[in-house]
Amino acid sequence: MREGIAYAGNLIVDRIRRIDRLPRRSELAAIHGTSRSAGGACNGAVILKRLAPQMPVSVCGAVGEDGEGDFILGHLAQNGIDTRSVLRRGETSFTDVYEETSTNCRTFFYFGGANDSFDAEDIDCAALTCRVLQICYPLLLPALDAPHAQYGSRMGLLLHRAREAGCLTALDVVSEDSTRYETIVRPLLAQTDYLTVNELEAERITGVRLTGADGALIEENMRSALETMLALGVSRRAIIHAPAAAFGMDADGTFAHEPGKHLPDGFIRGTVGAGDAFCAGALLAAYRDLPVAQALRFGNAAAVQSLRADTSSGAVVPMEECLDHYDALPYRRARNA
Secondary structure, eight states, X not given: OOOSEEEEEOEEEEEEEEESSOOOTTOOOOEEEEEEEEXXXXXXXXXXXXXXXXXOEEEEEEEOSSHHHHHHHHHHHHTTOEEEEEEEOXXXXXXXXXXXXXXXXXXXXXXXXXXXXXXXXXXXXXXXXXXXXXXXXXXXXXXXXXEETTTEEHHHXXXXXXXXXXXXXXXXXXXXXXXXXXXXXXXXXXXXXXXXXXXXXXXXXXXXXXXXXXXXXXXXXXXXXXXXXXXXXXXXXXXXXOSSEEEEEETTOOEEEEEOBXXXXXXXXXXXXXXXXXXXXXXXXXXXTOOHHHHHHHHHHHHHHXXXXXXXXXXXXXXXXHHHHHHTSOBSSOTTO
């Protein structure tokens, strides 16, 4: 019997620097604090393990033969993650994250390293024992993003092989201001059971306008965007999440909406793990065969909990505790609005 969730894809060291504001070119910005964490697929895996400590969680990917690779593997092992499918070669990937304390906005500088060569042949799908394989991230894995005649890309081939082996597949997408969503991401949806994306990613995947000129959500268009993702091939559930609200739809047309919570002054310590936490919470609900409305609640609860620490997973606790904390907070507006 298949059990647990495997995360595959980017294994990254996130080097977080907190600054007042991002400087203009040639200007100086003071760094007021730094931290280091394991990001990408291992970030989501650790969050999931903290949400569900009894669940088997594993990681597939590549790290360098260097100290940063040792850091990632040590961090995963300390959190109970199975790393037997992690390869070692080249230099470890890293992201320098500059987080502006006044706005909580983040700017990323990424080095691909070992992630750039990670390919479909690096995972023996026939040997996978997980129930769900989560891929992170298309658009940021050059070998897997390479074209494939039948499945669009080699990531599509990997997702197909995982399904053929008996796994459910889940996809998390990186945000990028480009036209590559149509050529790289869209074809993947035909091999995806669960898709969780933010409002900007959803807009680029579907072509449905979801944000106004002021950045506010166009909530009346969310249903159409979700329907489009399902029509493009997502077989079980599509979810769109944003700080203001989350929206989801199952293949049978069941639609759900979960408004965001009002957070008191000083609540947010960091935002670097919020998106990964939402995805992990929603994926946990899918794994437990819970309704889409509960998936949105799980995702929001995990994301809100992650905001309590300046690292991606430092504040995350088991889901039952996350829900207790989440339920104690007021909604930004009436629940049925």
